[in-house]
Amino acid sequence: MRLVTRADMDGLTCAVIVTTCEQVDDTVLIHPQDITDKRFSVTANDILANLPYASGCGKWFDHHLLTASNELPPEHFEGRYGLAASAARNAYDYYLPQHPELQDYATLVAETDRLDAAQLTREDVLAPRGYILLGLTLDPRTGLGAYRDYFLLLLRELRAKRAIEAILARAEVAERVEHMRAQDARFRDATLAHSRLDGNVVVTDFRGLEPAPVGNRFLIYTLFPSANVSLRVHAGPRPDTVAVAIGHAIFNRTSRTNVGLLVSRYGGGGHRGAGTCLVPTARADELVAEMISTMKKEG
Ligand SMILES: [Mn+2]
Structure with a gap:
């Protein structure tokens, strides 16, 4: 199967869950608008996660509002849709009964919920740590290129069940955290101005x-x-x-x-x-x- 998702924290956690439970041989990162504008073609071999529905896909996991911009899914489809805190939560709930080993990712999914639904504390915003900090390094809005390699690196690290502190200590991650911190002052000044x-x-x-x-x-x-x-x-x-x-x-x-x-x-x-x-x-x-x-x- 091919996994199609977006390159944010929710997409990453979806990828951890789906690749644990399915035979996935390729992961593609796209923008939701690629689906809405029908620029991306989908087949029954595709699992769509954290993206709008596209007819013909094999499975679909999402939690975004269905509006007039979206193609409506049929009444019965494989996967799960609902207004959960994250698409990863829907994927987790869908696979858990057959894959109890997913419980090892309970904290990852709970933290993905918090970040995706912005259920954050002032501390999370001003001095982020753990999975929230990891998720912020993935935010496309931070503009730190070489996206796919970075996404796949984090996917491998999480699948290897490495501790979050060990993942944050990796050079590729630490470098992004440093870059974000270095830009903080400029971003704050520009935002105020x-x-x-x-x-x-x-x-x-x-x-x-x-x-x-x-x-x-x-x-x-x-x-x-x-x-x-x-x-x-x-x-x-x-x-x-x-x-x-x-x-x-x-x-x-x-x-x-x-x-x-x-x-x-x-x-x-x-x-x-x-x-x-x-x-x-x-x-x-x-x-x-x-x-x-x-x-x-x-x-
Ligand atoms: Mn999401």
């Missing part, structure tokens, strides 16, 4: 900053504690698109906006608490203003 509070929404605009500052995406909530939702704009993957990322504040969970639903109206996807979309550069200002006004109205 390019963010403004608009009612309950904190808006960060990184367009035109080259290279875009990268760092912990949860830092914003410690800098603007009164906001209950954040919207960040930065250059998209192509010059004609701009990326918009929206998330509920994690220490002030009062936003009433269903973010996944909101971004789906702009072709994106996500959860109730967080989501992303790509909008045409020429209309970005207008569409972003519309999203902000919706989130202010909803409170």
